[in-house]
Amino acid sequence: MNPDHLQQGAGASAPALAADAVTVRYGDVTALSAVRARFEAGRIHAVLGQNGAGKTTFARVAAGLVQPAEGSISVFGRHLAGGDVVAARRAGVELVHQSFALPPSFTVAEVLQFVGPKPGLFTRRGIERHWQGWLDGLGLGLDAGARIRDLPIEMQQSAEIARAMVSDARLLILDEPTAVLSPEGTERLFARVRELKRQGVTVMLVLHKIREVLAIADTVTVLRGGELVAGPLEAQDLTSEALAELIIGDGAARLDAGDRAALVGAAAEQHESHSLPDAPPALVLKRVSTAPEAGGKGLSEVDLTIRAGEIVGIAGVEGNGQRELVAAIAGLDPLTSGEIFLADRRMDKASLAARRDAGLRVIPFERNVEGLSLSSPLWENWSAAQLVGGSLLAQVSPRALRSAAEQAFQDWDVRFNDVAQRAGSLSGGNAQKVILSREMDSGARLILAAQPTRGLDIGATMAVWKALRQARSNHAGILLVSSDLDELFDICDRIVVMVSGQAVATFTTPWDIQAVGRAMTAAHKNRAEEATR
Amino acid sequence: MTSRLYPVLQTGAFILLALVLCSLIFAAVGLSATETLGAIVDGAFFRPNALAHVLRWGLPLLITAVGVVISFRAGYFNIGAQGQFYLGAICAAFAAEWMRGSPALVAVPVCMLAGMAGGALWALWPALLRVKAGADEVITTMMGNFIAAQLLVHVTSGPLKDPSGSGQQASSRPVEAAWRISESSGSSPVIIAIAALVVLLGWWLVNRTSFGILSGLAGRNPVMVTWQGAKVQRIAISAFVLSGALAGLAGSVELMGPNGRLASGFLPDHGFTAILIALVAGMSVIAAAFIALFFGALTSAGLWLPVMTGLPSSAIDIIHASIALFITAKAGVFRGLLARFGR
Structure with a gap:
């Protein structure tokens, strides 16, 4: 037995998480192979890598949700075989998933009460008071009386974090927490994470953007293809370029600088717009509105023109009308008012089949359901x-x-x-x-590309971008919906920001990156102010 | 193993497994398994005129089963084959009544078409309720079966009642002898031709048309087909109506062929056996043809058993039930076996 191993039992100096040659297989696929890493307590650790690198699997092993085929983990010196959520919880590990699972009709206080240690009789007001105090201490900015379904997505995430903290988590793991947030929301999340660190919580963030990692993390661990590439490395010693190479691997040098930066979420590059102001329009929306769906908002008087040979990006926090926009242009949601033209043909009453005949093509949101x-x-x-x-x-x-x-x-x-x-x-x-x-x-004249690279690895992402650029040079108009701003900045010629079913702002190159981020959240603030008034 | 052969072997294995289970059940109630199964094989294939009996029972089942395959493939569980079959027979019987005196060459096709229209209409309303209001077609078509059965009782004891009829069962006036397309206990070239045409057209529709491919996709994922711009509602209604029309055609074949008249307890298991055939056939029209003949043989044997050997005809029900059991367990059982023993 090596002396290192003995030390782990010593308590205070034990790492928050130590992975010992962890290997995970899903069928024939090796998701993690012999990953060995030690994460010190009391710090913010980032686990970084592309889609398919094994980040989420690693987080799930640490939380006891996945049983490793080989190897083991230890948490604060306690040895765990893995695959046991209860044991991991008892050792102080909590995982907040990418998708949230709190009961929508509950208030925050009710959620916390039910996962908390003391069941029994209570009054709504009583638990709200109790949990509000506790929440204020955490600095999560949550209202204990709010219902989950009424919370914006950022606050739902905070409620998930609060839920995790109820059981006195000492190691909090957040799986891709920024994927659903606006740039400003990300900053607020990071402020909350720093506050948790100040209170002594060890935080592990699974991320895939270098910019975010460098903004928050104390250490960085890079995974690629299920293998540990490096780490934990001290974040302050790292540069964006060095990390990009670690993430992408050998192919990094072959990539165009803008694409490389966009793939790894390094600082966005500027490029020339390809838009031709006198090219014929491929799509024109005139004051298009649709009926609100159950639990959502419809489109509200959207004006949008996409010309042949340009890529127009739709930016916005998810759930702000992007789906409705694509469905309306595809003819799957009827309009309550407004007009849609494909090239110069008015088609707002036409079927999707007729629109396809006119050159409309759709890469839908849900690859495995709609696609x-x-x-x-x-x-x-x-x-x-x-x-x-x-x-x-x-x-x-x-x-x-x-x-x-x-x-x-x-x-x-x-x-x-x-x-x-x-x-x-x-x-x-x-x-x-x-x-x-x-x-x-070759018949494509207007392509609706809805989150076309979500969940794809580098090779597939590059194939999608190449295809979209190819279509642009064939004079198709392209509407690209993406929640990844780096992707939009890299390949779009124009960006339209959507908030609450409205097209609130349009940006052209050179990008004002901060302004795009602000536009995504600006209207939210207005709404919040209205609500408090 | 070629991918084409695999489902055939799988289906064969199910039927064998079902027969093993049946043997156990026979043994448990004190019947000799070998003797009973022997008598069934004997009754199905070796009695005098065995082939004619197999065709007599198998071909109408085949016609209905092809329709069921078409609706199941499109993702709609039209359980109403029995009701659509009844409506087909009833409409054909009314047409036969109104056409009395016409030459057979006119009357027979008209009665067949009336039967198809009746079956199609009995499938149309559940289809519309499904696509316009989201009503579950399993429930509506099953209710349709009950209504159709009552309608049959009403028709045979009311508007079409045979005044000279005696006995416990009400029945309709017989169709004109010249219009019969087969004898009472046999098949005929006309019925064989109709069944062959149904198989041919069914196969073509499923495997060689836009409808076949799109309905197969829609049956597995209607959302995807919608995003491709297909009219999913139109596909759904077509599939329902086609399956109803074929069940109705089978009803008119039974009326104009072996039965010659309607009776209130007219072939009460026809639709359900056809559904079982479609399930065993795994959504293939050609497989449905073979399996329908197999079930035709079982039915024919079931009628033979009590008469010739004194064995209960419910032995056939047990075989049906066992096959249904294994087909339901199909996916799970086979995947489990494959996982355990490797390929």
Whole structure:
């Protein structure tokens, strides 16, 4: 037994988390391979890497949600076999997931009461008073009486953090906490995290943007392809360039500087706009409004023009009308008022099939629901676009469709064995390429790309960007919805910010990055002020 | 193992497993398993005129089952084959009544079309309730079965009642002898031709048309098909109506062929057996054809058993039930076995 191991039992000097050769496999895929790292107590640790690097898996191992195939972890000197949430909790580990799971009809106080240590009789006012004091101590800025469903997403996240802190977490793990936040929301989150650190909590943040890591972390650990590349390294010794190389690996030098910065969330680069002010419009929206969906807002008098040969980005905190915008342009949500033109044809009453005929293509938000039928063969998924315009009784040749699909997949470098294999058997990146191969044909005049790179690794992300730029040089107009501002700054020619179903601001190059971030939250503040008045 | 052969072997294995289970049940109630199964095989395939009996029972089932395959593939669990089958027979019987005196060459096709229209209408209202109001088609089509059964009682004891009829069961006046497309206990070239046409058109529709591919996709993920711009409602209604029309066609075939008249307890298991056939066939029209003939053989044997061997015909019900059991467990059982023993 090595002396290092003996020391771990000593308590105070024990690391908050030590991973010993942790290996995790999901079927044939090795998600983590022999990761060995020590995280000191009382500091803010960032775990950084691209999609598929194994960050989330690592966080889930630490929280006892995933049983490692090999290796073990210890928390504050306590040895855990892994795969036991209760043991991890008892040792003081809490994980806040990417997606939140608090009961929407509960108040914050009720949530805390029910996860808290003392069940029993209570009055609503009593628990609100009790928990409000506790929340104020944490500095989370939460109102104990607010219902979860009424909270903006940033505050829901705070409620999740509060929920985690009720059980006296000593190691708080936040999995991609900034993915759902505006730039300003991220800053406020970081302020709260620093406050937690001041109170002695060790925080581990799973992140994928260098800028955020350098802003908050004391140490940085980089994962790539399930392996530990480096870390924990002292953040103050690191530069953005060095981290970018660690994250991307050998290919880093081959990437364009702007793309590299956008991929790793380093400082955004400026570039020239490709927009041609006298190019014909590919899409015109005139004061478009839609009925509010259950639990959401509709569009409200959106004006938007996209010209042939430009990429227009839609920025905004998720849930501010981006979905409604895409659905309205696709003809899946009826308009309550306003007009939609594709090129110069008015099409707000036309079916999606007719709009497709006019050159509309859609890369939908949910790849696995709206984009593909996972249990159907690949070639059927690809063929759907060819068939929808025609008669249902049109005779088709499966053989011809199969070979056309096969050709398209080869052109798009999809990794597949057989066109008859189920779409669900492909990785996320390959699945997205199947969608690209279907939607980005030569007839595309207006492409709606909704979160097209979400969850994709570097190779697949680059393929999507290349495809969008290619379509732009073929004079298609492109609407790119993304919650990743770096992506928008890198490839868009114009950015429109959406708040509460309205297009509130338009930005052109050179980007005023702070101003875009402010625009995303400005209207929120107005609403909050109205509410308090 | 080729991917084409695999489902065939899988289905064969299920039927074998079901027969093993049946043997256990037979043994438990004191019947000799080998003797009973032997008698069933004998009754199905080796009695005089066995093939004609198999076709007599198998072909109408085949027609209905192809329809069920079409609606199941599109993702709609049209459980109403029985009701649509009844409505087809009822409408064909009314048409036969009104057409009395016309030549067979006109009357038979008209009755068939009336039967298809009746079945289609009985599938249309659940389809509309589903796509316009979101009503669960399992519930509505099942309710439709009950209503159709009552309608059949009403028709046979009311408007179409045979005044000379005697016995416990009310029945309708027989259709004109010249219009019968088969004898009472057999099949005929006309019925074989109709069934062959249904299989051919069904296969073409499912495998060689836009409707086939889009309905297959919609059956698994309607949201995706919507985002591709397909009219999912139109696909749904077409699938419902087609399956209803085929069940209705089977009803008119039964009326104009072996039965010759409606009776209030007319083939009460037809639709459910057809659903079972579609499930065993795994959504393939060609497989449904073969399996329908297999079930036709079972039915034919079931009628033979009590008469010729004194064995209970409920033995056939047990076989049906066991097959249903294994088909329901299908995915889970096989995945479990594969995972355990490797491929």
